[in-house]
Amino acid sequence: MSPHRPPVTETNSAVVDRTPSALELERRAFRARSSRRSVLISLASTVVFAALVAVFVVGTPGWRSVQETFFDPEVLVAAWPRVIEGLWLNIRVLVVASIGVAIVGVLLASVRTLRGPIFFPLRLLAAAYTDVFRGMPLLIVLYLVGFGIPGLGLFPRMPMEFWGTVALVLTYSAYVAEVLRAGIEAVHPSQRLAARSLGLGYIASLRLVILPQALRKVTPALMNDFVSMQKDVGLISVLGAVDAVRAAQIETSASYNFTPYVLAGLLFVALALPTIRLTDWLTARQREREQHGSVV
Amino acid sequence: MSASTADSATPVLRLENVVKTFGDRVVLAGIDLTVDAHEVIALIGASGSGKSTLLRTINLLEQVDDGRVLLTGTDITDPRIDADAVRARFGTVFQHYNLFPHLTVLDNVTLALRHVHGVGKAAAAARGLELLDRVGLADFARSYPDRLSGGQQQRVAIVRALASGPEVLLLDEITSALDPELVGEVLELVRDLGASGTTILMATHEMAFARDVATRVVFLDAGVIREEGTPDQIFGAPRDPRTRAFLDRVTSAGRGAAPDDTTAG
Ligand SMILES: Nc1ncnc2c1ncn2[C@@H]1O[C@H](COP(=O)(O)OP(=O)(O)OP(=O)(O)O)[C@@H](O)[C@H]1O
Ligand SMILES: [Mg+2]
Numbered sequence: 073m074s075p076h077r078p079p080v081t082e083t084n085s086a087v088v089d090r091t092p093s094a095l096e097l098e099r100r101a102f103r104a105r106s107s108r109r110s111v112l113i114s115l116a117s118t119v120v121f122a123a124l125v126a127v128f129v130v131g132t133p134g135w136r137s138v139q140e141t142f143f144d145p146e147v148l149v150a151a152w153p154r155v156i157e158g159l160w161l162n163i164r165v166l167v168v169a170s171i172g173v174a175i176v177g178v179l180l181a182s183v184r185t186l187r188g189p190i191f192f193p194l195r196l197l198a199a200a201y202t203d204v205f206r207g208m209p210l211l212i213v214l215y216l217v218g219f220g221i222p223g224l225g226l227f228p229r230m231p232m233e234f235w236g237t238v239a240l241v242l243t244y245s246a247y248v249a250e251v252l253r254a255g256i257e258a259v260h261p262s263q264r265l266a267a268r269s270l271g272l273g274y275i276a277s278l279r280l281v282i283l284p285q286a287l288r289k290v291t292p293a294l295m296n297d298f299v300s301m302q303k304d305v306g307l308i309s310v311l312g313a314v315d316a317v318r319a320a321q322i323e324t325s326a327s328y329n330f331t332p333y334v335l336a337g338l339l340f341v342a343l344a345l346p347t348i349r350l351t352d353w354l355t356a357r358q359r360e361r362e363q364h365g366s367v368v
Numbered sequence: 369m370s371a372s373t374a375d376s377a378t379p380v381l382r383l384e385n386v387v388k389t390f391g392d393r394v395v396l397a398g399i400d401l402t403v404d405a406h407e408v409i410a411l412i413g414a415s416g417s418g419k420s421t422l423l424r425t426i427n428l429l430e431q432v433d434d435g436r437v438l439l440t441g442t443d444i445t446d447p448r449i450d451a452d453a454v455r456a457r458f459g460t461v462f463q464h465y466n467l468f469p470h471l472t473v474l475d476n477v478t479l480a481l482r483h484v485h486g487v488g489k490a491a492a493a494a495r496g497l498e499l500l501d502r503v504g505l506a507d508f509a510r511s512y513p514d515r516l517s518g519g520q521q522q523r524v525a526i527v528r529a530l531a532s533g534p535e536v537l538l539l540d541e542i543t544s545a546l547d548p549e550l551v552g553e554v555l556e557l558v559r560d561l562g563a564s565g566t567t568i569l570m571a572t573h574e575m576a577f578a579r580d581v582a583t584r585v586v587f588l589d590a591g592v593i594r595e596e597g598t599p600d601q602i603f604g605a606p607r608d609p610r611t612r613a614f615l616d617r618v619t620s621a622g623r624g625a626a627p628d629d630t631t632a633g
Contacts, residue, residue, distance in 0.1 A: 262462065262464060262466045263466060263468065265429060265462070265466065266460075266462065266466035266467075266468070267468075268429065268452075268455060269427055269429060269455055269458070269460040270455070270456065270460075270479060270480040270484060270528070270532075271452050271453065271454075271455045271456025271457075271480055271484040271532075272452070272479075272480065272483060272484060273452045276483055276484075280479065280483060281468055281479075284470045285468075285469065285470050288470060
């Protein structure tokens with residue numbers, strides 16, 4: 073880098089101003105016409121299909137009584153405050169559990185990717201953990217944690233939502249750790265070599281170079297696990313925590329009407345929708361970035 | 369520990385009987401090599417002769433099986449030494465650039481400054497931009513590496529290796545993954561670095577370039593240094609028959625250093 077040489081400046085992109093040819097304009101017009109037609113056709117078929125389903129369901133002999141027990145507006149309004157309050161508990165549990173899952177998941181994944189014989193016991197432990205908690209039904213983990221651990225008498229009395237959160241973290245961190253591990257292993261080893269050769273330590277390389285790339289590779293899978301956990305927070309109701317599901321149960325037992333359950337269910341869907349859309353968007357963006365030949 | 373405290377007679381790098389084995393394979397069979405400040409040393413040798421392994425052993429990406437490596441007089445193969453701190457004193461450039469794809473060009477360049485050397489964000493960015501500007505790549509500071517050509521990426525990789533002022537630059541066949549028309553820009557940068565006094569140890573297959581730029585050429589064969597000398601001596605009058613055979617082979621393959629070819633690169 074001799075100072076006497078004038079720097080050759082290379083520019084980032086060439087700006088070309090061009091108007092499309094008649095041929096290209098014709099092709100674009102054709103594509104616009106045919107895509108408009110496709111949209112109309114699929115829209116029409118969707119409407120017809122929905123109408124048929126509606127007519128069929130409403131026409132079933134039991135519809136009236138089903139409507140009364142599952143879709144009663146009065147019961148819905150009456151149940152609303154309590155169910156919403158319960159949902160607020162679900163949201164809080166979800167937030168805390170997500171943070172817990174992120175921390176424990178990253179730790180587990182990091183431990184599982186440690187190299188060297190001295191870490192063998194640690195790796196084995198982490199592997200056993202993920203095997204157990206991925207295999208065990210969440211419901212059983214909830215019972216074991218929620219009723220087992222307090223029974224030991226070791227801990228101060230904790231509300232049931234606390235133990236529910238612990239159970240969620242135990243189960244979901246096992247899933248997330250496996251997803252992250254796959255992501256870490258998908259990062260090329262030469263990246264680690266480059267990071268270490270700069271003088272970055274093991275942890276710094278993981279944090280600054282390996283994990284960010286790993287996360288990008290597995291974002292859709294992680295979001296999927298998050299959606300799954302969003303609805304599974306409803307299971308803490310089995311421990312007696314008054315969340316949206318438990319609130320609906322209470323309302324139902326008072327009115328002998330299942331509308332509160334439908335309400336809670338719809339609220340859970342509404343809660344999950346943004347995440348689901350975000351996942352779709354992220355997946356699409358990733359595909360766009362990585363896939364040349366975007367037509368196929 | 370730092371270069372400035374060592375007296376001028378201390379070589380920057382000194383290898384004493386360095387041995388490296390992989391299982392039964394002896395890849396480095398006792399290497400002795402001294403690198404003084406401002407030297408540009410070209411490491412040549414057939415594929416599999418151990419060039420990359422030697423470079424990786426020097427910056428502790430591999431562990432020696434015998435012998436010592438001294439960096440400005442300090443034994444860096446001592447297991448009590450902080451290997452991360454030692455690696456930070458080398459600048460390493462790889463054949464396949466190995467830029468970090470999730471970081472911008474500037475963040476690639478400043479990563480070590482910020483997270484190894486504790487330089488503040490603004491100061492690191494200023495230093496990074498200055499270096500990028502010197503190699504004509506300042507316009508790409510905010511781009512991601514995949515937007516750059518191979519030659520540009522490799523120049524960024526060189527800048528990244530230089531950013532924290534390494535004592536020795538280790539280059540491992542940095543042009544062999546490049547399209548022929550991109551080799552020149554990278555070699556020119558290395559030439560400039562050598563001319564401005566950077567100590568360089570480079571494994572290379574570019575014989576013309578080695579002859580032109582190196583102050584010393586080292587021929588590695590089956591894990592031992594067969595011959596070393598000035599470029600003119602090695603390329604003009606090789607003494608060892610193995611050196612001669614190797615040079616004959618690469619010359620007939622069209623990558624030699626014919627006397628009238630020394631300005632290539
Ligand atoms: N991690 C490893 N495990 C086992 N063998 C290895 C390892 N790394 C290198 N080797 C062997 O060591 C020998 C020297 O390899 P090295 O990469 O140092 O050669 P090189 O001179 O750089 O060759 P090239 O010019 O092809 O890059 C080769 O036979 C290679 O197979
Ligand atoms: Mg090599």
